[in-house]
Amino acid sequence: MRRSIALFGLPILVLAGCAAPGSGPAAPTAPRPAAPASAPPATAPDQRWAAFYQQAGAVADAWRPGQAWRSGYVPLEEGTVLTGDPGFTDETKLAFSNGWFREQIALPTATPAAGTIRFPDGTLRVPLISAAEAYAQLDKGDPPPCAGRPAEPPPGGGVPKPGGGPTVEPGPDGPVSRTADHPCVPLTVTGVKLGSAPVRTSRGQATVPAWLFTVEGLRTPVARLAVAKPAIGAVPAAVDPGRPLAAGLVTAQDLDTVDGARLDYRVGVGACDTGITPLVLERDDVVVVGAGVIPPTGPCTMQLVMKPVSVTLKAPLGGRAVLDVARGTPLTVVRPR
Structure with missing residues (x-):
């Protein structure tokens, strides 16, 4: 059900490996080919985002919800x-x-x-x-005044304000009018x-x-x-990770959908950022999310843009909290935008 949340430039760490030569009385065995530099071990997180996992670990360690x-x-x-x-x-x-x-x-x-x-x-x-x-x-x-719906009441018309004073135009029960794109109703x-x-x-x-x-x-x-x-219990205060968010990482703003093990959420990126990569640290009691980006090399407008991303957890979310990596804020599901 949908009703469903620090920026910029992280150096990429390239890992290369080489095989040790063979040993024995005979001539050395030829070394095995090195693994491709762009492929980290299958069981390890992508080393480009090492700073995310360090910060997410600090956020997860500091999470201490109350009894409520x-x-x-x-x-x-x-x-x-x-x-x-x-x-x-x-x-x-x-x-x-x-x-x-x-x-x-x-x-x-x-x-x-x-x-x-x-x-x-x-x-x-x-x-x-x-x-x-x-x-x-x-x-x-009520909807605000929009095109075709006057902000000021027509002469002699409108609804009196409580307690006297000038009249105002009818509220939502009045005539329907439209903005350039949608009706204002x-x-x-x-x-x-x-x-x-x-x-x-x-x-x-x-x-x-x-x-x-x-x-x-x-x-x-x-x-x-x-x-x-x-x-109604209050959502716990944000966790202080004790460090600023590393360059090339961006914050999660809110959740869009929680569907079993799938999380859809929004991240705030720069207007010229590219290569948006959703990132997640999953533990038994908490999940920490954010994203990595490739920042622009040239000038760009100072603008925050919301982008949807998705991750699939190893297990359904259940009662685990979902925290933003930058501020340790518990994320909530928001109504459709």
């Missing part, structure tokens, strides 16, 4: 998640990514009874919030019910109580997690 990480509820996704493929168009994806919603129903304000989070290693009872409170967290506001909520949603947590993939909002134009509901704030 192991026995509480620490979500590693945003509070708004998708329950399946919504069938986004460009317009609906833009609205979802920005949190533009409007409701056409009365939202229940009653607080439901406690709910149960189901982890791979057990369950946890937690307090919940009402549908109205969940919607208030879901909705991030919100998603319309037409129904809501209490259910659950799959969420990546510090204890692996969990089933978490959620308010499921039916949205016009989407094939599946949009879920807003229903767990009350007092029951």
